[in-house]
Amino acid sequence: MTTCTGAAFEQLKTAFPSKFVTSDAESEYNVAVAVPWSQTCWTPAAGYVYLSNVQELTKALAIVKKAGVKFSIRTTGHNPNPGFSSADATAIVLDIRNLQSKDLGPDNTARFGSGNTWGEVYAWLEERKLSAIGGRDQQVGLGGFLLGGGMGALPHLFGLGADGVKNFEVLLADGTLVNANINENSDLYSVLKGGGSNFGIVTRFDLETHPLIAVQYMINLYNPEDHVEINKATVAVQEAMENDPRIGLFTNFNNGFVAVGLLYGDHPSESPAAFKPFHDLKSLIASPLPSTNGTLLSLAKAMGHEQEVKKRAICTMTTKVSQDLYEDVYNSWIEVCKTLPKDCVLHYTIQPFGKPGVQAGKDRGGNIMGHESVPQCWWVFTCEWPQKGSDDAAAQKAVAVMTESVQWLASKKKDLLDFKCMSFATASQKVLGSYGVDNVTRMKEAAAKYDPEGVFQKLQHGGFLLRDSI
Numbered sequence: 464m465t466t467c468t469g470a471a472f473e474q475l476k477t478a479f480p481s482k483f484v485t486s487d488a489e490s491e492y493n494v495a496v497a498v499p500w501s502q503t504c505w506t507p508a509a510g511y512v513y514l515s516n517v518q519e520l521t522k523a524l525a526i527v528k529k530a531g532v533k534f535s536i537r538t539t540g541h542n543p544n545p546g547f548s549s550a551d552a553t554a555i556v557l558d559i560r561n562l563q564s565k566d567l568g569p570d571n572t573a574r575f576g577s578g579n580t581w582g583e584v585y586a587w588l589e590e591r592k593l594s595a596i597g598g599r600d601q602q603v604g605l606g607g608f609l610l611g612g613g614m615g616a617l618p619h620l621f622g623l624g625a626d627g628v629k630n631f632e633v634l635l636a637d638g639t640l641v642n643a644n645i646n647e648n649s650d651l652y653s654v655l656k657g658g659g660s661n662f663g664i665v666t667r668f669d670l671e672t673h674p675l676i677a678v679q680y681m682i683n684l685y686n687p688e689d690h691v692e693i694n695k696a697t698v699a700v701q702e703a704m705e706n707d708p709r710i711g712l713f714t715n716f717n718n719g720f721v722a723v724g725l726l727y728g729d730h731p732s733e734s735p736a737a738f739k740p741f742h743d744l745k746s747l748i749a750s751p752l753p754s755t756n757g758t759l760l761s762l763a764k765a766m767g768h769e770q771e772v773k774k775r776a777i778c779t780m781t782t783k784v785s786q787d788l789y790e791d792v793y794n795s796w797i798e799v800c801k802t803l804p805k806d807c808v809l810h811y812t813i814q815p816f817g818k819p820g821v822q823a824g825k826d827r828g829g830n831i832m833g834h835e836s837v838p839q840c841w842w843v844f845t846c847e848w849p850q851k852g853s854d855d856a857a858a859q860k861a862v863a864v865m866t867e868s869v870q871w872l873a874s875k876k877k878d879l880l881d882f883k884c885m886s887f888a889t890a891s892q893k894v895l896g897s898y899g900v901d902n903v904t905r906m907k908e909a910a911a912k913y914d915p916e917g918v919f920q921k922l923q924h925g926g927f928l929l930r931d932s933i
């Protein structure tokens with residue numbers, strides 16, 4: 464492995480004397496290494512450049528490009544795939560968390576620097592009695608979430624996060640800054656809605672806003688032994704979601720409990736009838752978050768609590784909605800859990816998406832992800848384990864086995880869908896290919912047009928990239 468030294472290293476030191484952190488400054492360096500959510504990404508990079516504005520970012524990109532040095536783009540480091548927003552000794556991390564601008568443009572379009580988190584964005588918007596469609600967790604950043612599609616709390620109300628982007632301000636590999644929207648660079652605009660970091664570095668997201676969205680939410684914990692009824696209730700709520708876009712849901716099967724989020728885009732005086740199947744369950748253990756009349760911000764704060772430092776691996780699959788399949792997946796999960804070391808927790812979440820969400824995306828000009836217009840489940844399997852203790856291979860194998868088994872079970876029942884959500888995928892999954900042949904062609908054409916030298920393919924350290932077999 465060659466380490467990143469030489470001309471680029473010296474030039475970054477000179478250009479950014481107080482913003483280029485290397486192992487020379489041990490304590491700052493250790494802080495920079497330990498930003499990512501998953502300890503699997505705590506891999507020491509050659510250096511970390513903290514960029515505060517577009518001019519600085521342009522300069523840093525020009526230096527790494529000229530020297531042919533590998534780089535990663537990082538906002539919050541929430542993506543748990545090593546090398547995506549982290550790097551090793553061969554590469555530089557371009558940290559854009561300080562791109563913090565916030566302002567309101569014409570038609571209440573809100574313009575946010577890509578270093579903002581959803582907590583920061585929701586808070587700023589709420590002071591103006593506005594909302595935008597973003598993440599369920601306050602600590603997640605705009606960048607990876609919006610470029611990966613972005614599943615919010617109420618995905619049927621106004622579509623996915625990416626659908627709500629009206630304009631991307633993008634730094635291209637040749638150093639030019641362009642806007643991509645329905646009128647300007649519209650080919651770039653549509654591929655950025657789900658196409659990841661293949662085309663440039665997004666420096667600002669201009670988001671559609673709505674009058675402040677009221678959200679009623681509660682999180683209940685149920686006994687997993689009641690899995691048949693819990694799965695039945697999940698399917699019933701998913702069916703109701705097809706007719707009422709204000710409903711949101713997640714069902715998380717975890718170690719000793721099933722956490723269910725019942726979310727509604729209004730403040731009704733009584734819990735919506737659609738949630739009755741859950742309220743009727745006899746297996747309620749606790750309600751850690753009782754019914755609350757709040758907003759996307761208060762929900763994201765409640766969801767975005769400080770998490771233990773752990774190693775993490777994730778994997779995803781998309782299927783149709785089926786009680787039978789959900790049962791089979793539960794049974795597989797029980798078997799896989801038996802193979803795991805004690806300190807390693809494997810949990811999974813059923814994340815519903817359906818026709819109203821697909822339509823909301825089309826109403827906003829469409830995205831590049833090629834969703835089928837059917838009720839569906841975006842599964843995410845997550846394994847968490849301590850840095851010292853369990854071996855990484857056992858944990859990583861567990862998510863892989865789980866995903867393969869869902870793929871097998873669902874294809875047997877003809878319930879398997881192609882789509883894989885970038886936000887929940889492991890590095891080896893063929894995310895871009897899951898969008899369909901035509902969409903891959905559109906992404907390749909856009910990459911060739913906006914990055915003809917292939918800088919983001921050749922020099923970007925990791926990511927769901929067109930360079931990989933898709």
Ligand SMILES: Cc1cc2nc3c(=O)[nH]c(=O)nc-3n(C[C@H](O)[C@H](O)[C@H](O)COP(=O)(O)OP(=O)(O)OC[C@H]3O[C@@H](n4cnc5c(N)ncnc54)[C@H](O)[C@@H]3O)c2cc1C
Pocket residue numbers: 500535536537538539540541542543547548577598599600602603604605606607608610611612613614615659660663664665666886887925926927
């Ligand atoms: C606790 C937690 C909660 C989550 N909740 C949700 C949720 O509710 N819904 C959902 O859909 N997903 C959710 N996710 C997944 C999350 O959206 C992805 O992990 C996403 O990649 C994180 O983006 P980031 O910018 O915060 O992180 P980073 O790790 O910094 O970036 C992620 C990827 O995007 C690239 N990137 C970031 N910014 C830019 C940019 N401006 N231009 C070009 N490339 C860029 C990076 O290079 C990297 O490959 C959650 C993840 C965690 C850990």
